[in-house]
Amino acid sequence: MNTEIHTVLDLAxxxxxxxxxxxxxxxxxxxxxxxxxxxIPVLLVGESGTxxxxxxxxxxxxxxxxxxxxxxxxxxxxxxxxxxxxxxxxLRAAANGExxxxxFLDGVEELDLTTQRALASALPDGEPECTGAGKxxxxxxxxxNLSKAVEAGQFRRELYFRINGASLRLPPLRERKEDIPALVxxxxxxxxxxxxxxxxxxxxxxxxxxxxxWPGNIRELENVVKKMVALADMKAxxxxxxxxxxxxxxxxxxxxxxxxxxxxxxxAASRRTERELILKALERTHWNRKRAxxxxxxxxxxxxxxxxxxxxxxxxxxxx
Numbered sequence: 194m195n196t197e198i199h200t201v202l203d204l205a206x207x208x209x210x211x212x213x214x215x216x217x218x219x220x221x222x223x224x225x226x227x228x229x230x231x232x233i234p235v236l237l238v239g240e241s242g243t244x245x246x247x248x249x250x251x252x253x254x255x256x257x258x259x260x261x262x263x264x265x266x267x268x269x270x271x272x273x274x275x276x277x278x279x280x281x282x283x284l285r286a287a288a289n290g291e292x293x294x295x296x297f298l299d300g301v302e303e304l305d306l307t308t309q310r311a312l313a314s315a316l317p318d319g320e321p322e323c324t325g326a327g328k329x330x331x332x333x334x335x336x337x338n339l340s341k342a343v344e345a346g347q348f349r350r351e352l353y354f355r356i357n358g359a360s361l362r363l364p365p366l367r368e369r370k371e372d373i374p375a376l377v378x379x380x381x382x383x384x385x386x387x388x389x390x391x392x393x394x395x396x397x398x399x400x401x402x403x404x405x406x407w408p409g410n411i412r413e414l415e416n417v418v419k420k421m422v423a424l425a426d427m428k429a430x431x432x433x434x435x436x437x438x439x440x441x442x443x444x445x446x447x448x449x450x451x452x453x454x455x456x457x458x459x460x461a462a463s464r465r466t467e468r469e470l471i472l473k474a475l476e477r478t479h480w481n482r483k484r485a486x487x488x489x490x491x492x493x494x495x496x497x498x499x500x501x502x503x504x505x506x507x508x509x510x511x512x513x
Contacts, residue, residue: 212379213372217364219469228359229255234331236339236356239363242410245334248363249297258293258330266296269303276308280315287329298333301356302342306349313352331356366407366414373403376411380418398427405434471499 212218228235229252237245246265253263266279280296287294304312317329333356342348366373377399381392394402407413421430470489478484486496 212376213369214375215364215369215372216469217369218372221361221363224359224361225252226255228252228361230257232257232328232330233358234333234356235358236360237332237334237363238338238360239334239336240365240410241336242412243363243365244411245336245363246297246299248361249299249332249334252332253295253297253330256293256295256330258295258328261293261295263295263297263332265299267299269300273305273308273311276304277311277315280312284315284317284329293328293330295330295332298331298356300335301333301352302335302337302339302348306347309349309352313349313355316352316355333357366410370403373414374399376414377402377418380415381422384419384422392421392425392427394427398431401431401434405437471496 225248235249235252237248239245249265250263253259264279264283266276268276271279280298283294283296298312316331339348339353339357343350343353377394382388402414402417409416417430417434421427424430471485474485474488475482478488482496482500483493486493489496491499
């Protein structure tokens with residue numbers, strides 16, 4: 194895996210963060226970076242285990258509310274009256290002069306219609322300004338398609354528009370399997386106390402990991418990697434995955450999955466994304482390669498090497 198480009202993609206990684214170099218994750222991270230500094234309400238949409246809470250914290254860290262606490266409000270477990278009290282307390286704090294208050298409504302699809310109506314009435318409409326000097330930054334999450342729930346009469350339209358200023362979809366792991374090698378490497382190091390793990394993944398083990406459907410997404414992958422580290426026995430850690438049914442897939446001759454090592458697999462998965470990132474940086478800087486290297490946070494020599502390595506087209510001069 195190329196650590197220089199990887200750093201550009203995965204700033205401020207925390208446990209559960211949506212780490213990866215697939216096209217879906219790169220698009221997601223770019224959108225989050227654009228939205229985070231604004232006051233637009235953000236709706237995170239994704240299956241259970243895709244990292245919605247971690248991503249909410251990531252957006253909070255990049256926002257103007259980063260110095261204020263992120264208040265998580267669990268819509269699935271809190272009593273409706275208690276939930277509304279927490280929301281109103283946050284709004285009052287903003288109104289009383291707090292510069293920013295950041296609320297995270299986790300699992301909004303769990304609210305009943307009565308609570309939805311009360312919440313919609315309490316939340317700011319349009320610009321997240323409150324009386325006084327305060328502002329409210331609102332981040333919400335859901336595991337279902339709320340627009341369909343609105344059409345079915347299961348979710349109030351007025352609340353949907355309050356929380357859905359911008360919608361970010363977190364892709365399930367089965368849709369970005371090219372990220373699995375990098376995720377496994379990251380988790381192995383994390384669960385080994387930050388040290389390079391002694392466990393070595395062979396091609397058979399990686400094929401099992403990549404071919405599995407991961408219904409529990411990143412959370413399930415974390416549990417498997419924890420087992421790898423705890424048992425120090427790859428065969429035992431992957432025993433359940435070995436016997437799990439695998440989805441059938443159509444492949445052309447010579448297109449079978451080939452993973453010779455974790456490092457090689459990660460490099461193959463990231464090469465296309467690296468090329469796209471470099472091209473976009475060059476276009477933004479009008480093909481000024483020194484400026485592009487600064488944007489990508491790599492050295493000028495490294496950028497020239499990569500341009501040659503991945504055959505990036507462009508004008509003949511280094512700087513325009």
